[in-house]
Amino acid sequence: MKDYYTRTLRNMLVIRVFLVPFTVLLVVYGTIIYFFATYSSRQVKNELVRIATDHRNLIDQFLSEKAAILQFTVASFSPDQLRQKNYLEMIFKNLQIQSKAFFDLGVFDVNGRHVAYAGPFDLLGKSYAEANWFKEIQNAPVYISDEFLGYRQIPHFIIAVKKEEAGNAWYLRATIDTYYFNDLVENIRIGRTGEAYIVNRSGILQTKRRSGGRIMESDADFVKYALTDQGETAFFSTGGWRDGFLYASAPFQQTDWQLIVRQSVGDAYAPLLSSILVSLVLLLGGSLLVVLMGFLMATNVATRLKSADMEKREMKTQLILAGKLAEVGEMSTGIAHEINNPLQVMKSEVAMIQSLTDDIGPAVADKAPDTLTQLMDSVREIGDQIDRCSHITQGLLNFARKRENSSEPIFLEQFVPRMVQMVDQRARLENIRIVQEIESELPKIVSDPNQLQQVFLNLFNNAIYALKGRVSPEIRVRVIKNDQQILVSISDNGCGFSPETMEKAFLPFFTTKPVGQGTGLGLSTVYGIIKGLGGDITLTSEQGQGSEFQIRLPLEAQNNTNMQFNHKAS
Amino acid sequence: MPLTNVLIVDDEERFLKTTQTLLEKEGYKVFTAADGYKGMEALKDRRIDVVVLDVKMPGLDGVEVLKRIKADHPLVEVIMLTGHATMETAIDGLKLGAFDYLTKPCDIPTLKQKIMAAHDKRSAMLDKIQRAKFDRIISHPMEVFSKEE
Incomplete structure (x- = not known):
């Protein structure tokens, strides 16, 4: 019973003094975490988009620079000059000094025939009339192709420029070093899983994808973001914590490609997660300590309250008892006194009877000796009982009297x-x-x-x-x-x-x-x-x-x- | 033994009557009074040696009666009879010059003993006074005429 009382008291203290502030603390913590998480995810998104945009700009610039060099070349030299092998090779050397990205250089006549070539392959005289890029260059002064195999059977892409002189068109084409270009993109790393790659409009990889996917292969994830390309930088995510990914896509201005920056959700949010975990552990540890302390303190307080209560109760009992005893004492004094008076009378009467029987004893002793004995016995018994009563009243007075x-x-x-x-x-x-x-x-x-x-x-x-x-x-x-x-x-x-x-x-x-x-x-x-x-x-x-x-x-x-x-x- | 005159003052009529009979059988001369005033009257009229006085009585209280007795008749011995609860008054009585006290209910033989002891004390006192008077008469015989006792 008492233990139940203590437990209730203790629980009440624990709940009121500790659990209520603790709940408030939890609400505050939750709110902070919510805002922090929102802010962090926005940061993550912004970061990803920024990386995509920056690199897209960089590569755009790279491509336009290469195209500009080629345009400068066709504008500066006549086709006759360029057809001379050593002249072309001299220009190619100079280009390579300027940028390692140029892999080879070729001049084509109006029919798509390779009329001059500087580079490691033997492509001179080959006809490119049916090549995709040759068809495309007809419509534009500059054309940047997607990755293709071509005669050399190695994935590469080219930048071609067209020069029209008096109704006679000729073309200068440069192959961009696949490895060089690929490194530009592939070396972009974000966190542990973050990567960047380029796809064309049909989802064919233009650079290697670190997480799997060689050049000219189809990007398996393309369907996820194919529809989101609206010519603007876009951000989207797929899947959940374990298998989800964040994507930022930035379309190029020079070609139909887009730069994709991709990072796994878990990796992107790892700092957020770890900060939440650390603070949660701190919060839990702290609360555990607080609750433990609260429990101990509440137990202590409850025990003290209980003992104080017991003391109070005991004191009250003692007081009541003392009052009761005083009352009873007063009453017993009265009773004892009132009974002692009649007892006194009775005692006198007994003495009287004894005296009287003594007087008549000799006279009746012969006639009824038994009766006399019985009478004496009876009177003595009355005397004894009076003494007994007297003893009781004495006891009462012992209790009460001063x-x-x-x-x-x-x-x-x-x-x-x-x-x-x-x-x-x-x-x-x-x-x-x-x-x-x-x-x-x-x-x-x-x-x-x-x-x-x-x-x-x-x-x-x-x-x-x-x-x-x-x-x-x-x-x-x-x-x-x-x-x-x-x-x-x-x-x-x-x-x-x-x-x-x-x-x-x-x-x-x-x-x-x-x-x-x-x-x-x-x-x-x-x-x-x-x-x-x-x-x-x-x-x-x-x-x-x-x-x-x-x-x-x-x-x-x-x-x-x-x-x-x-x-x-x- | 000269006849001892005893006065019992108590509000219990029956106690008075029975005790009187018993004590008279023993050869005492016993007077009774049902309250303090009657007791004082009895003391005025007769030569009383010993008073048995109940402490608690209606009207004049035992201690008050004792005070008056000691004032008017200092040589009368008083035995207080108390019903225990009035023990303090009995003790007060002793301080005021009572010979002894008895607690109710008391045995008649005990009562007789106390009366006898009180009487002896009074007799001794009277003897002493007598002897003192006698000595004075012997040393100053003329004073018998000059002073009335």
Whole structure:
């Protein structure tokens, strides 16, 4: 029951003091993460688009520069000059000095016949009338082809320019070094998986794709972004965290190609993910610590509250008990007094009858001796019963009345063992061990030894009674000095008091003993005496575990009068 | 033994009557009074040796009666009879000069003993006074005439 109470209290504290702020913290964290993630993904996108645009511009510039060189060449030299092999080779050398991108150089006449060539292959005299690029160059001054195999059976692309002079057209064509060009694009790296490549309008790879895909192969992913090419730089993503990719595509101005920058989603967002993970771990670790601390603190507070509550309750019980006892004390005084008066009358009457029977004894002794004996017996019995009543009222008054205390110095170091000795014989018969723990150098107290004796004997008797039939029965007597008081504790490991009996323990006539075995005045007398001596007595007990009486005695007993009186003496 | 005159003051009529009978059987001369005022009257009229006085009575309280007795008749011995609860008043009584106290219910033999002891004390006191008077007469015989006792 009590534990349930503590747990509820603790849970309440944990929830109110820690979980509520914790929830707020979580909401704040979530919001921050959301905005951070949004911002980061935008950053990732912008970065990808920027890379695509920049490189597209770079390559565009490269292509237009190469085309411009060729245009400059056809404008500067006549076809006759260029047909001369060593002249063309000289120009080719010069071009190669200017840029390693030129692989070979060729001059074609109006019919597409290769009339001059400088380069590593033997292509002189071959006809290109049916070649795709030759058809295309008819319509434009400059043409940049897609990658194709051609006569050499190696993937390459060419830049061709057309020169028309007096209705006679001729062409200059340069092959761009595939490896050189490929490196321009392939060397773009973003993160771990980020790559760049170029595809033409039909999705044929113009440069190598690092993640798989040789030049002139079809890009497997082309369908994903084929439709998004609107001539503008575009960004899109496909798939999820594990298999998804981010794409940025930038169309070229010089050709129909587009530059694709592609990065896996996981790779692109890895920094975001790791920052979220780190902060999450920190948050969780911190919260775990906070919750743990909160739990410990709440437990601590709950335990303290519980013990304070228990103390308060106990104090309240003691107060109620004290009030009750005072009330009962007042009542018992009245009752005892009112009963003692009739008892006095009865006692006189009994004496009277005895006197009368003595008078008539000799006269009737011969006639009815038995009757006389019976009468005498009956009267004596009445006398005994009056004494019994008197004893009870005396007990009541012992509980309630202020009595005349004698004041004698008592050395508890000797007094307590003497008390123990008085019950030792009885205790030994019941196998009860009596343990004495008496502090040495106790100050002497001034009190009434006779009354204290009654207190000790009553408490010992109770303990012996409570220990009946218990395993390893033991009575423990402790005497210690505490401030300006002497603390006497008499405890046993007997049957103990139930909470209900504990409340009534000191009330006169309250007894748990069977009828006829106790009047219920023992503890009430003890209470009366201790109160009369200016002390205090409290009882703590656990049913089935034992009980402890704690007596606090002042060093000097309070005394209203210093007169000593003992009515047996006079 | 000279006849002892006892006055019992108690509000219990039956107690008065029975105790009177019992004590008279023992050879005491017993007077009774049902309250303090009657008790004081009885003391005025008769020579009383010992008063048995109930502490708690309606009307004049036992302690008050004791004070008056001691004021008017200092040589009369008083035994207080208390019903325990009035123990403090009994003790007050002792301080005011009562001979002893008894707690109710008391045995008649005990009562007799106390009465006897009180009477003895009074007799001894009276003897002392007598002897003192006698000594004075012997040393100053003329004073017998000069002073009325």
